[in-house]
Amino acid sequence: MFQWYKKVVTDNYANFNGRARRSEYWYFVLFNMIFAISAMILDNLLGLNFEPIPYGWLYLLYALAVFIPGLAAAVRRLHDVNKSGWFMFIALIPLIGSIWLLVLFCTEGTKGANNYGEDSK
Template identity: 65%
Template sequence: MEWFLKVLRNYAVFSGRARRKEYWMFVLFNIIFGIVAMLVDNMFGLTFGKINYGYIYLLYQLVVLIPSLAVAVRRLHDTGKSGWFFFIVLIPIVGAIWILVLLCTEGDAGSNKYGPDPKGSALLNDYV
């Protein structure tokens, strides 16, 4: 939960780097909260016809849209790629696989042109 809140606190910060753990923990909690929002929509009958999501789910997704993009860009920065590289996802099939590989790839050790290694600084903060 700490990682999810960290991403929300850095709401529109597209600079810097994000660890794999930060990105994937955010994705995990985002999926969980999305499912809960869908369930609440279904319980209260707020769905759009036969579609399983409604107003609460839509509102939740709008709230986390910018933080989701920001953490994805920071994750790409950690691998040494520009944030514009995210548009590779627009290439059918191959783009989705390619972006998934990049998001799963370990970040550059040490500093790169996007900032210091978040893994190194996080380790120092945990033990100080």
């Protein structure tokens, strides 16, 4: 499971081309949340947080480090369902846009080749 996180962060750091399977994307999201929460807890334990909020320097550095790979994984996930990466902007539509994007992330990828490459399975 961790190999999916490692694949996104190291092998495909800023790769916006190709396709990402559901497992690659969702395992990345899972481990990303675990590491982000851990960084937030460490910030609080070490007293590095910014006073009114629980986030601190460790969380900020981690969030900056995984912003590009997270965005690239999301774009590749959209490519797997044969949608352009520009569909990320659908999330700007209040409520409905976020739900639609979540449905696209959960949808099984296109079988066989599509406009963005061969089947990732």
